[in-house]
Amino acid sequence: MQASLKSIFERYVTVNNIFKNKKAITTSYKPESLPHREKEINTIATILAPSLRGERSSNIFIYGKPGTGKTAVISYVARKLEESSKNGNVKVIYVNCKMRKIADTEYRLIAHLARELGEEVPVTGLPTEQVYNIFFKAVDEKERIIILILDEIDVLFEKIGDDFLYNLVRINENLKNAQISIVGISNNLSFLSSIDPRVKSSLSEEELIFKPYNAAELQNILRDRCKIVFNDGVISDGVVEKCAALAAQEHGDARRALDLLRVAAEIAERMNSDKVEEIHVDMAEAKIDRDRILETIEMQPRQSQAVLWSIIKLNGNEVYTGDVYDVYKKICVDVGLKPLTQRRVSDLISELDLLGIINAKVISKGRYGRTRKVSLSLDNGLLEKIKEIMTTKYYFQ
DNA sequence: AGTCCACAGGAAGGGCAGGCGA
DNA sequence: TCGCCTGCCCTTCCTGTGGACT
Numbered sequence: 001m002q003a004s005l006k007s008i009f010e011r012y013v014t015v016n017n018i019f020k021n022k023k024a025i026t027t028s029y030k031p032e033s034l035p036h037r038e039k040e041i042n043t044i045a046t047i048l049a050p051s052l053r054g055e056r057s058s059n060i061f062i063y064g065k066p067g068t069g070k071t072a073v074i075s076y077v078a079r080k081l082e083e084s085s086k087n088g089n090v091k092v093i094y095v096n097c098k099m100r101k102i103a104d105t106e107y108r109l110i111a112h113l114a115r116e117l118g119e120e121v122p123v124t125g126l127p128t129e130q131v132y133n134i135f136f137k138a139v140d141e142k143e144r145i146i147i148l149i150l151d152e153i154d155v156l157f158e159k160i161g162d163d164f165l166y167n168l169v170r171i172n173e174n175l176k177n178a179q180i181s182i183v184g185i186s187n188n189l190s191f192l193s194s195i196d197p198r199v200k201s202s203l204s205e206e207e208l209i210f211k212p213y214n215a216a217e218l219q220n221i222l223r224d225r226c227k228i229v230f231n232d233g234v235i236s237d238g239v240v241e242k243c244a245a246l247a248a249q250e251h252g253d254a255r256r257a258l259d260l261l262r263v264a265a266e267i268a269e270r271m272n273s274d275k276v277e278e279i280h281v282d283m284a285e286a287k288i289d290r291d292r293i294l295e296t297i298e299m300q301p302r303q304s305q306a307v308l309w310s311i312i313k314l315n316g317n318e319v320y321t322g323d324v325y326d327v328y329k330k331i332c333v334d335v336g337l338k339p340l341t342q343r344r345v346s347d348l349i350s351e352l353d354l355l356g357i358i359n360a361k362v363i364s365k366g367r368y369g370r371t372r373k374v375s376l377s378l379d380n381g382l383l384e385k386i387k388e389i390m391t392t393k394y395y396f397q
Numbered sequence: 398a399g400t401c402c403a404c405a406g407g408a409a410g411g412g413c414a415g416g417c418g419a
Numbered sequence: 420t421c422g423c424c425t426g427c428c429c430t431t432c433c434t435g436t437g438g439a440c441t
Contacts, residue, residue, distance in 0.1 A: 124424070
C-alpha cells in the first residue's frame with residue numbers, strides 16, 4: 001500500500017476528532033426527544049391512546065411542509081404506543097408512499113401491507129382483488145388494533161387515485177376481530193379537497209397541522225443533536241446559527257438543517273480540520289445541491305439522458321420542444337438509440353422539469369403555436385461536470 | 398371575430414416481461 | 420403449457436389552448 005494512502009487510513013482509524021456518534025445524525029436515527037413538538041406529540045398520543053384498550057382510535061390526517069417533524073413525531077408516538085401495549089395487541093405499519101416498487105400502484109401497496117403482516121404475496125400475477133382478500137384475512141387473523149401510517153399519501157393519490165383509500169377507510173365494516181386506524185401524512189394541504197368527500201370525512205376525523213420551525217427552534221434542535229453527535233468544542237460559534245438560518249429560509253426544514261451540519265462536519269473532517277467552521281457550511285450547501293442533481297441524472301434512463309443532452313447542446317439559445325426533439329433525433333442516430341415519439345419526449349421533458357434539472361415553461365407564440373420554453377437550471381461548474389459524465393461515461397457526443 | 402399554429406396533455410390501448418394457478 | 424393478471428414503457432389519437440395574425 002502506498003505510504004500516503006496508509007497515512008490517510010491510519011488517521012481515520014486512530015483519530016476521530018469531530019464525530020462522537022455519527023449514526024445519530026443520519027436519516028435513520030430515531031431521537032429520544034423532539035424539541036418544540038411536545039404539543040403535537042401529546043395530541044397524537046391522546047388520539048391514539050384508546051387503541052391500548054382495544055378500541056379503534058380516530059383516523060388522523062397530518063399536514064405540514066417537509067422537515068417539520070411529521071414523520072419523526074408519528075414514528076415516536078407509534079413506537080411508544082407499541083411498547084406500552086400489553087401482549088402486542090397494537091401493531092403499527094408504516095409505509096412511505098413515495099418509495100418506488102413499494103407503494104406506487106394499488107397492487108404493490110396492498111401487497112406490501114400484507115407482507116408486513118407476514119403474508120407472502122407475489123410481485124405480480126394476482127388480481128388486485130385477491131391481494132385485498134389476502135390482506136383483509138391477515139388483518140382479521142386475531143383481535144388487535146392496527147395503526148396504518150401512510151406517509152406522503154398525496155403522492156400515492158396522484159399516482160393511483162383514491163380507490164385504495166375508499167377501500168381502506170371502509171375496511172372496518174368487514175372485520176370481525178381487528179380494527180384499523182389510518183394516519184395520513186401529506187405535504188400538500190390541497191390534497192384533501194381533491195379526494196372523494198366520503199373518503200375525506202373518514203380520513204380526517206382528526207386533523208393536525210405542523211407549523212414550520214423558525215430559526216431559533218432549529219438552533220435548539222441542532223444544539224440538542226450536537227451534544228450527541230460531536231465531541232465537545234468542535235462546532236465553532238456561528239455554525240449552528242448558519243445551518244439554522246439557511247434551513248429556516250427553506251420553509252423551516254429541520255432535515256435540511258441536520259443535513260447541512262452533517263455534510264459540513266464531513267467536509268471539515270476530510271480537510272483535516274479540528275473544528276467545523278462556517279466556511280464548511282457554505283461548502284456543504286453547494287455540495288448537497290450538486291450531489292442531488294448528479295445522482296438524479298445518473299439514475300435517469302438512457303432516453304431521458306438523451307433528451308437532457310439535446311437540451312445541453314442547445315443551451316444558450318431560445319429552446320422550444322420542437323428544437324429539442326430535432327436535436328434529440330440526431331443524438332439517437334449518433335448513439336444508436338431508437339428515437340421515441342414527440343409525445344413521449346414531451347413527457348420526458350416534463351419529468352426533467354419536475355426533477356429540477358431544467359426549467360420548462362408553457363408559452364404561446366401566437367400564431368406560431370403553443371410550446372414549452374426550455375432552459376437549464378444548472379450553474380456552470382455543475383454543467384461542466386455533467387458534460388464530462390455524459391461524454392465519458394455515457395458516450396454522448 | 399375568426400383562423401391558425403405547434404404543441405400540451407389526456408385517454409386508450411399495444412406489446413412485452415414476470416408471475417400465478419390449473 | 421396455457422390462460423390470465425399486473426406493471427411498465429411506449430404509441431396513437433384526440434381535444435384543448437393562448438395569442439399573433441388576418
